[in-house]
Ligand code: FES
């Protein structure tokens with residue numbers, strides 16, 4: 575079961591946008607688990623969305639004096655998960671040590687709230703564009719999809735479909751052939767492709783069809799990125815895709831689009847375009863069989879142009895992600 579995968583349980587997973595969490599607690603789902611995310615003066619926190627007293631959802635409560643207050647009998651939990659107040663208990667009586675919420679790792683980065691269910695931290699990738707003033711960053715998502723995350727990720731890394739599924743936008747029917755390219759393991763354990771030339775109908779908004787160069791990267795099991803380079807003007811555009819396993823069969827995609835050049839498009843227009851592209855991929859991804867990514871490379875028929883997705887499958891295998899149909 576993907577939702578029980580021990581490797582994914584040590585990963586930082588984006589559960590919502592930072593802007594979604596204001597002064598009220600928010601309920602999110604991560605790998606079938608209900609989680610409450612809340613903000614206090616000391617930062618952002620995530621607990622299992624369950625009060626140990628009578629099983630109420632803490633997300634229906636509120637934040638008061640830096641503590642999360644249960645909606646049912648107003649027990650108060652501090653950000654570490656320790657219960658610090660039980661209103662029904664005489665003041666002379668100590669709070670039972672078992673009165674605790676289950677706290678998970680939680681942090682904010684790149685416009686999202688990230689939760690780590692495991693005690694161990696498997697590390698987090700960096701997105702240099704986000705902190706670089708030369709880039710404009712636009713947050714994209716959430717977009718729900720009825721497919722497992724590795725299928726969604728692999729679709730994003732798939733260069734061969736651009737001139738088919740996104741014909742007229744990201745590719746041209748007369749230029750479907752993919753030149754040879756290699757993939758490499760980087761020093762920090764990521765995977766990066768060579769630049770791949772893709773002929774696009776209007777990559778820079780001037781109406782001029784030309785080649786642009788895509789570099790694909792696998793940063794973590796559920797976080798990948800591509801960078802598009804236009805050699806004529808030095809324009810760089812990258813998209814980070816990170817996928818939340820919601821339940822065993824549902825995923826949520828989030829992204830960061832980064833540009834080092836000016837465009838006339840507003841953030842909303844950028845998001846709308848990306849939504850349209852994602853909507854083109856959705857029916858393909860939601861109907862692929864098997865639902866799990868086959869980690870046995872003999873199961874599907876791969877071409878040289880599928881090198882990036884083969885490398886992604888191998889990467890998952892090496893990390894020991896066990897959900898695949900092996
Ligand atoms: Fe939470 Fe009673 S169920 S305080």
Ligand code: CO
Pocket residue numbers: 729730735739740851855
């Ligand atoms: Co696509």
